[in-house]
Amino acid sequence: MLQLSDIRIRDPFVVPVEEERAYYLYGTTDAAVWQGEAVGFDAYRSTDLVSWEGPIPVFRPPEGFWATQNYWAPEVHRYRGRYYLFGSFKAPDARRGTQILVADGPRGPYLPLTERPVTPDDWECLDGTLHVEEDGEPWIVFCHEWK
Numbered sequence: 048m049l050q051l052s053d054i055r056i057r058d059p060f061v062v063p064v065e066e067e068r069a070y071y072l073y074g075t076t077d078a079a080v081w082q083g084e085a086v087g088f089d090a091y092r093s094t095d096l097v098s099w100e101g102p103i104p105v106f107r108p109p110e111g112f113w114a115t116q117n118y119w120a121p122e123v124h125r126y127r128g129r130y131y132l133f134g135s136f137k138a139p140d141a142r143r144g145t146q147i148l149v150a151d152g153p154r155g156p157y158l159p160l161t162e163r164p165v166t167p168d169d170w171e172c173l174d175g176t177l178h179v180e181e182d183g184e185p186w187i188v189f190c191h192e193w194k
Contacts, residue, residue: 132155
């Protein structure tokens, strides 16, 4: 088992999973997130928020995935029985965008919900998150960078 001091992670996001009586920690885990090819996202699992198992590879880009670099700040939200990962992604020929991935469980594997980011193609966007209205309608909230 790992301790928090053993885990290299940025932009941490913790999701409680009640039926497992456990927590999942997601975050930016690529060693060279600002340069080179991206690897994907990993998660860690704990029942006490002290000792952790992992890394658990929850997303590796499928063949033809549009983004090849800068995978960061994943957030995972349970909505209507499924798990949705909102991540920031970039490619040399595309602006940074928020892509939504989906899985049946917190361990993934997370797969793209759509072929492209859900944020505008002509904006630099990041840090997407889920907001659900009182009537159950889902919305994405994200940052439109000034760049």
